Amino acid sequence: MMKECNNLCDVKSCFLCSRVIADWLPAVAQKKRNFQLKKGDQLFMETETVSGIFFVFSGTIKVHKKWDNEKELIIRFAKPGDVIGHLGLGKNPTYPVSATALEQANVCFIDLEFFRSSLTVNPGLTYQMMDFFASELQESHERMRNLAHMPVKARIATALLSLRSQFGTDASGAIDLDISRQDIASYSGTTYETLFKVFTEFTKAGKLSANGKRINVLDTSFLQLVVTDDNRKT
DSSP, rough: EEEOOOOOOOSSSSSTTTTGGGGGGGHHHHHOOOEOOOOOOOETTTOOBBOEEEEEEEEEEEEEETTTTTTEEEEEEOOTTTTEEEGGSSOBBBBEEEESSSSSEEEEEEHHHHHHHHHHHOOHHHHHHHHHHHHHHHHHHHHHHHHHSHHHHHHHHHHHHHHHHHHOOTTSSSSOOOOHHHHHOOOOOOOOHHHHHHHHHHHTSSSEEEEETEEEEEOOHHHHHHHHHHHHHH
């Protein structure tokens, strides 16, 4: 269970603080609430009433949604500086997704009333939010198209390339994120069993290697070819 903590946020690096005018920062410091999450803690659940917006200060949080008889589809991964919970700003005051910590994480919470005031006072923030919404909508449309039309091997290859692009690599060359096979399957829009078969095939062919929850892409060109070839077939 997440716990409230004081002074975890530096009031300058999150999505909100980095985009408001300097005179507004004291108000943010007064209104914000900080929470610390352990791995597996939920920030909020799908269908829960929206209370405010969260900004990630440290750690990684997966944003996910129920899909096909209680299966899970991971929509995206939120990293330091990202905003979560904005999808609850629409007419329906409930979160359409859930958010769960993949590792220890610290977040900053702003209630809806103060966030709306921040948008009114800070036109730069409002513009950046519009740009953020537009970009996320484009990415969402692309992901839905991929899930509907892209073969499973291509979806898995796309997911691995996306994870490496988002998180970079560690000293060993592995994707710099401890992520379970189930979460990779959920991000690829497939089952654990199917992911296991494809991983085994790619590993035996020398295209991937794994050490615990760290995945090393050994042949980037191969994964890119899987994506482009399967796209041509659809």
